[in-house]
Amino acid sequence: MLNIELKARCEDLGELRGRCESLGAEGQEPERQVDTYFCVTSGRLKLRESLESAAELIHYIRDDMAGPQESHYDLYPVEDPEGLKAILANALGISVTVAKRRETFVLGNVRIHLDKVQGLGSFVELQGSVDEPRELPLVADEIQGVQQALGIDPQSLVKESYAALVARAEEAERARYAN
Secondary structure (H helix, E strand, O other): OEEEEEEEEOOOHHHHHHHHHHOOOEEOOOEEEEEEEEOOOOOEEEEEEEOOOOEEEEEEEEOOOOOOEEEEEEEEEEOOHHHHHHHHHHHHOEEEEEEEEEEEEEEOOEEEEEEEEOOOEEEEEEEEEEOOHHHHHHHHHHHHHHHHHHOOOHHHEEOOOHHHHHHHHHHHHHHHHHO
16 A cells, blocks of 8 residues: 655644644544554564554555655554564564554545654644555645645654654663663
């Protein structure tokens, strides 16, 4: 599967929520997600668990760059997330765990995620999926249109994944206590 996504820091999720609603974006129930990332040599592999929806194993490959990014991903529904997590942790090791509260809005072909990430703060993520690679430019244009309509400042764009940001924050915390 293929998508385009864009991530930015957000100072005020409430204000952004209001903008989503004023644009007519369709809101979904908020959910709490815990993403457990495993040590892999290619791309990223995470187990996403949520009380509100089914667990899934997600493998994706995406470059770290600010602005709209192409992401190739595969999803696999998981019936026993605790059992799978134990097996993958033993076989691969856990690199980092990311916990967040996510509100999702849908505007056209773009999913707008308003995320409060534990230990990191607030973010907005815009995501548009495509069936064919030739559709990528159209979805990228739509994402940029939503970015402008929501007033997302290009200076606030983030290139790293939540996993990379959490890992860096945890490393800084360990270094602080080591000194």
